[in-house]
Structures are given as C-alpha cells and as structure tokens.
Amino acid sequence: xxxxxxxxxxxxxxxxxxxxxxxxxxxxxxxxxxxxxxxxxxxxxxxxxxxxxxxxxxxxxxxxxxxxxxxxxx
Amino acid sequence: xxxxxxxxxxxxxxxxxxxxxxxxxxxxxxxxxxxxxxxxxxxxxxxxxxxxxxxxxxxxxxxxxxxxxxxxxxxxxxxxxxxxxxxxxxxxxxxxxxxxxxxxxxxxxxxxxxxxxxxxxxxxxxxxxxxxxxxxxxxxxxxxxxxxxxxxxxxxxxxxxxxxxxxxxxxxxxxxxxxxxxxxxxxxxxxxxxxxxxxxxxxxxxxxxxxxxxxxxxxxxxxxxxxxxxxxxxxxxxxxxxxxxxxxxxxxxxxxxxxxxxxxxxxxxxxxxxxxxxxxxxxxxxxxxxxxxxxxxxxxxxxxxxxxxxxxxxxxxxxxxxxxxxxxxxxxxxxxxxxxxxxxxxxxxxxxxxxxxxxxxxxxxxxxxxxxxxxxx
Numbered sequence: 001x002x003x004x005x006x007x008x009x010x011x012x013x014x015x016x017x018x019x020x021x022x023x024x025x026x027x028x029x030x031x032x033x034x035x036x037x038x039x040x041x042x043x044x045x046x047x048x049x050x051x052x053x054x055x056x057x058x059x060x061x062x063x064x065x066x067x068x069x070x071x072x073x074x
Numbered sequence: 075x076x077x078x079x080x081x082x083x084x085x086x087x088x089x090x091x092x093x094x095x096x097x098x099x100x101x102x103x104x105x106x107x108x109x110x111x112x113x114x115x116x117x118x119x120x121x122x123x124x125x126x127x128x129x130x131x132x133x134x135x136x137x138x139x140x141x142x143x144x145x146x147x148x149x150x151x152x153x154x155x156x157x158x159x160x161x162x163x164x165x166x167x168x169x170x171x172x173x174x175x176x177x178x179x180x181x182x183x184x185x186x187x188x189x190x191x192x193x194x195x196x197x198x199x200x201x202x203x204x205x206x207x208x209x210x211x212x213x214x215x216x217x218x219x220x221x222x223x224x225x226x227x228x229x230x231x232x233x234x235x236x237x238x239x240x241x242x243x244x245x246x247x248x249x250x251x252x253x254x255x256x257x258x259x260x261x262x263x264x265x266x267x268x269x270x271x272x273x274x275x276x277x278x279x280x281x282x283x284x285x286x287x288x289x290x291x292x293x294x295x296x297x298x299x300x301x302x303x304x305x306x307x308x309x310x311x312x313x314x315x316x317x318x319x320x321x322x323x324x325x326x327x328x329x330x331x332x333x334x335x336x337x338x339x340x341x342x343x344x345x346x347x348x349x350x351x352x353x354x355x356x357x358x359x360x361x362x363x364x365x366x367x368x369x370x371x372x373x374x375x376x377x378x379x380x381x382x383x384x385x386x387x388x389x390x391x392x393x394x395x396x397x398x399x400x401x402x403x404x405x406x407x408x409x410x411x412x413x414x415x416x417x418x419x420x421x422x423x424x425x426x427x428x429x430x431x432x433x434x435x436x437x438x439x440x441x442x443x444x445x446x447x448x449x450x451x
Contacts, residue, residue, distance in 0.1 A: 006212070006214065007212035007214075007240060007344075008210065008211050008212040011212070011344075011347070011351075014348075014351050015351065017355070018351055018354045018355050018358060021354075021355060021358030021359060021362070022354070022358045022361075026362065028362055028363070028366055031358070031359055031362040032359070034358075035355060035356075035358070035359040038351075038352075038355040039352075039355065042348055042351060042352050042355070045348055046345065046348055048240065049240065049341055049344060049345055049348075050345075052238075052239040052240040052341070053239050054231070054234060054235035054238075054239040054240075054241065054242070054243065055242045055243070056231055056235075056242070056243040056245060057242065057243070057244050057245065058222065058244075058245045058246075058247065059217075059244050059245065059246045059265060059269065060247075061261075061265060067265065067268055067269075069244070
C-alpha cells in the first residue's frame with residue numbers, strides 16, 4: 001500500500017495559513033511567504049483531487065494467515 | 075380363554091414396532107403440525123420436546139443437523155409450526171414426530187428469540203453502549219468486508235469511487251450467508267486490524283430474507299465488529315433491517331451505497347472548500363497590501379505637507395524680496411511725485427538744454443502720460 005499524504009492534515013495546514021494571513025499584525029514579508037506557501041499547497045491539493053483515481057485491492061490470506069494484497073479484477 | 079391362544083404365532087416386540095412404524099409412516103405423510111412448545115431438552119444438540127394443544131400432546135425430536143439451522147431454540151409455551159414425519163422409535167416403541175423444520179407463529183419468530191438473547195449478552199458486556207469511534211473526514215484506505223460476488227461491493231465501489239477517489243479500497247472477501255459464513259465474517263473482520271493503513275471499514279451485504287441476514291445477527295459477528303480497531307460502518311440489507319451488527323457498529327448505514335457515502339467526503343465539495351480557502355488567502359494578502367498602501371499614502375501626505383510648507387516659506391521670502399524690489403522701481407519714484415519728460419521719439423529730457431521753446435514733450439507720471447509744450451527757454 002503506497003504512502004498517502006493525509007488530506008485532512010493538508011487542509012488543516014491550509015486553514016492555519018489562511019488564519020495566520022488574516023491576523024492583523026503580520027508584516028508584508030511574512031504575509032507574502034504564507035501566501036506563496038498557501039497557493040502552492042492549494043494547487044497541489046486541487047491537482048491531487050482532480051487526478052485521483054480510486055484503486056480497489058483485494059486482501060487475501062493464505063492458510064498460515066499471511067496477507068497478500070492483489071488488484072481486484074472488476 | 076387366554077390359554078386358547080397359540081403362542082406359536084406370537085410376534086416379537088421388534089416385529090410389532092417395525093410393523094406399527096411402517097403402518098404409521100404409510101398413513102401419515104410428512105406434515106406440518108401447529109402446537110405449543112413444551113419441555114424442550116437439548117442433548118448434544120438434539121432437541122427433545124412435546125407439542126401440545128388443549129387436548130393432547132405429541133412427542134417430538136429434532137436432530138442436531140436440523141436444529142442447528144434454526145437461529146434459536148423456541149422458548150417454553152411458544153406457538154410453533156413443526157414439519158416432520160410421524161413415526162415410531164422402534165427401540166423404545168415410542169410414537170413421535172421427527173421434526174426437520176420449525177417456525178414460530180409469533181412476530182419475528184425464532185429470529186426474535188435469538189436476537190434478543192444475543193442482544194442481552196452484548197448489553198451485559200457493555201458492547202451496545204460502548205463509546206463509538208468517529209468516522210474520519212478524509213479516509214485514505216477503506217476496508218470493505220463483504221462478498222466479492224455481491225451487489226453491495228459494486229455499490230460501495232461506485233459511490234466511493236465517484237465521491238472520493240483519493241481513497242483506496244481494500245476488499246476482504248467473505249461469504250455472507252450459508253454454512254461457515256459466520257466464521258468467515260469473523261475472520262475477515264479480524265484481518266482489518268493487520269491492515270494498519272485502513273482508517274475506516276464497511277461491513278455488510280445487500281438485502282435479503284431474514285434468514286439471509288442472519289449472519290449479521292450472530293453474537294460472534296457483533297463482537298468481532300466491536301473489536302475492529304477502526305470505525306466500522308454497518309451496511310446490512312435495507313432500511314428496515316436492524317441487525318446486531320447494525321446495533322454495535324460505530325455508524326449505521328441503511329444500505330451499502332449509503333455506507334460508502336458516510337465513509338467519504340464529496341470531492342466536489344472539497345474542491346469548493348479549496349476555492350474558498352484560495353479566496354481567503356488572496357483576500358488576506360490583498361488586505362495586507364492595502365494596509366501597506368495606506369502607510370505609503372500617509373507618508374506621501376507628510377511629504378506633500380512638507381513641500382507645501384517649504385513652498386509657503388519660499389513665497390513669503392519672495393514677497394519680502396519683491397517689496398524691496400518695489401522700492402527700487404522707477405514707478406516707486408514716480409509714485410513719490412517725480413515725473414519723467416520724453417521727447418516724441420521717447421528720449422528722456424534730462425537737462426534744460428534738452429528743452430527748446432515751442433517743442434512738445436510727454437510727461438510720464440505714476441498713473442500715465444500727459445502731453446506738454448515748452449513755453450520759454
């Protein structure tokens with residue numbers, strides 16, 4: 001099973017960036033940095049959502065109880 | 075008179091029983107009997123009991139292989155239908171009904187009995203009111219415990235694939251009805267805890283008869299559902315089917331499709347949330363830049379003010395200077411009463427020798443020119 005970034009965490013980070021950017025005392029340099037990070041993360045998240053394609057695997061276990069993951073023929 | 079009977083023709087006990095058995099079985103075809111259950115005893119899985127009505131009783135036996143197909147043993151006094159063959163147990167010469175099928179005439183029947191029994195056991199162990207796990211908002215791996223041949227899996231794959239293709243689906247195949255299905259489902263549920271990436275599980279099957287759904291009413295299956303380390307969504311049958319599995323699960327879906335919907339966010343909604351965040355991001359930055367603009371503006375105002383003040387000072391100095399210049403101007407002299415005589419060609423007449431009797435000349439005074447003529451010399 002391939003490693004998957006956690007979408008929830010990603011959204012939380014974005015949310016935090018936006019909130020920080022919305023605080024009144026933040027200098028322009030910081031604001032720009034946050035903005036850039038936010039835009040980059042947004043783009044990545046959007047790309048991931050648009051490109052996502054569900055994969056279905058079947059989990060098989062042999063008599064010894066060893067698990068094996070196969071593509072499910074559908 | 076008894077002595078007249080010839081013992082030579084006497085029947086053996088077993089011959090009588092065999093004959094009686096054959097006679098009964100010939101006359102009474104297998105049939106359904108309606109009666110009230112009484113005195114049930116279980117010996118090694120074989121049930122011995124009687125059916126009665128207001129007048130009579132009928133001894134019955136239901137052997138293990140048939141009895142274990144029933145969800146539960148009927149309770150004392152329960153009204154049942156029993157199907158079987160009337161016969162004689164030759165060894166004891168006992169007349170009895172060999173029951174192969176049984177149904178309760180009461181609402182919910184034997185399933186109800188089994189259900190309530192298992193439910194009570196689960197309640198006693200605190201499994202029914204244990205705290206429920208929360209379904210994750212953005213699942214990465216969804217485990218599905220069901221039959222790979224069932225419609226439930228198709229429905230779940232379709233809905234989850236459309237709504238949240240980010241998630242991968244791990245199918246753990248199990249038989250969902252028939253012999254061995256209970257062991258199978260329990261084993262499949264236990265597999266989930268080895269799949270460490272899975273963050274939510276769906277267990278279920280499509281609709282079916284009460285008997286078909288029975289596996290999900292088994293106490294062992296319910297306990298296995300409760301033991302799954304991640305949140306479990308129960309998706310058994312249709313809206314109206316309340317199974318034990320449904321009662322112990324962390325979330326309850328009326329159908330497999332609904333379970334897939336519960337397990338996943340909608341991609342379109344998440345995309346629109348992202349748009350929203352993007353807009354806030356842009357607004358946040360724009361706001362910051364506006365504030366910067368304001369600051370720059372204020373600085374500009376100060377600059378203009380300074381320049382204006384400087385200009386004022388300069389112009390004051392200028393007017394002072396121009397006052398001094400006025401004093402030096404010939405007009406100033408004229409203003410004091412002096413006049414400047416010029417001949418018609420405009421030459422200034424400075425000395426008496428410049429004047430000749432009868433010559434015209436012009437006198438420039440402070441507010442204009444007057445013409446004049448020399449009278450004497």
